Amino acid sequence: MELSLLLIKALIILAVFGVTLLIATYSTYAERKVAAFIQDRVGPNRAGPFGLAQPLADAVKLFFKEEFVPANANKFLFIAGPSLAMLTACMSSAVIPFGGTLIIGGEAIHLQAIEVNIGILYVFGIVALGVYGIMIGGWASNNKFSLLGAIRAASQNISYELAMGMSIIALLLVTGTLSMRDIAAQQGQELFGISGLNWNIFYQPLGFLIFIVCAFAETNRVPFDLPECETELIGGYHTEYSSMGMGLYLFAEYVNIFVASAVMATLYFGGYNFPFMNQLGLPHNVVTILGTLVLFGKIFFFIFFFMWVRWTLPRFRYDQLMNLGWKILIPLSIANVIITGGAILLKQELF
Amino acid sequence: MTGNLFYFLTFLTLFAAIGVVASKNPVYSVLFMILTFFALTGHYIMLNAQFLAAVNFIVYMGAIMVLFLFVIMFLNMREDTEQHKPMLSKIAAAIAGGILFVVMIAALKDVNTQLATTAVFDSQIGMVENLGKVLFRDYLLPFELASVLFLAAMAGAVMLGKREPGEQNRF
Incomplete structure (x- = not known):
């Protein structure tokens, strides 16, 4: 009994890890296809049918290139930087509930790698840790442009973490729990008689807007990709990297996009819940599997949204980025917390 | 384990x-x-x-x-650009640190390690709900005072960081 439980947990953890890496791999392919579509090109179509083997070809190319360490660079930290970036990126998908419960032989199995009481704070902490990979790599390169890119990344991440934290606080006022599993389960309740539509986006539209802007900044995506701005900083923090060191940094970005999309889908867009989920009259396990598929649909939409924005909007200037973070988003998110608190009090008094 | x-x-x-x-x-x-x-x-x-x-x-x-x-x-x-500290400050730092160490040992010597027994200990005491209840019910005043302290520190940082009238950009 104990052993089979451990085995199931191990399988779920492996599956979550594998899915994270697989989706990140194919995000690189999707990014190039979406870019090609938006710019009216064809995109990668040589490796395999429809170019589907392109990510593998890229990985092989990166592995076979020379791993170059610049003179006077700090060798240990130079290698530790990209490793740390990849490690922190892969850690945060552990607490995301990818589905409800599967009932097999009277035993309820949660489709979630680990359940912690403070799930959302765990994600937030890992995101905060992500900046070390960039900072250490940028500093260890012994290059002024890398260092400037790293410092930009650090200040950008810290600035936007504040607004992100405040938008999460407003969400926590609504949900009353820190556990990702409970937050996802709450959104399966009825709204206007439709089950599975009690999504937090209807209570926190402004909070979601702030959160998604901060998610773009935290993942260093356009329009906030200033740490790797070519025109000013050559390549930013990964100027000196070649081969798989470079590959890990780029790959970590896609893992982060996947995790950010999954967190947004879980916190604001109902997670694995979908409208009319309890009114269809389907068996419990079928609803769970459908819910998981729906969650991945939402995640893919957000990943597409990240790419859509990348090929639509130009990049911010650095002072504009800081002004947006400190002078617009943080006051807005504080106002959001106050309004949410007031609304909750009003609801308690009046209803 | x-x-x-x-x-x-x-x-x-x-x-x-x-x-x-x-x-x-x-x-x-x-x-x-x-x-x-x-x-x-x-x-x-x-x-x-x-x-x-x-x-x-x-x-x-x-x-x-x-x-x-x-x-x-x-x-x-x-390492090479770091300036060497004078011997006096090294000795002073060693003495100060040593005294702190002695004080901590003295304070920890009399700690009652048998205070918590498994029978009466509440393992859920560190959970966020219980912590919130303790902070906002039993220790509300110290908690609020700490936040006032933070506000003062923040205002001080803004004051120090603010550019004075007529000051040029230094960077």
């Missing part, structure tokens, strides 16, 4: 803490300090204080140490 984990974490904490003081390169010192906080987070989790662990993680490792690293990288201090 848990006992071994405790000894491993303690070893890691002490090793990293000694590394902070002993490393010549200030960037290594900061990285060792991050490792120290990481090991302390592990200790909090072993005490079932999940909220404290997360807050320690986010605030110390995620924000404060990034700023430390930020400043040290900006100054780009190296």
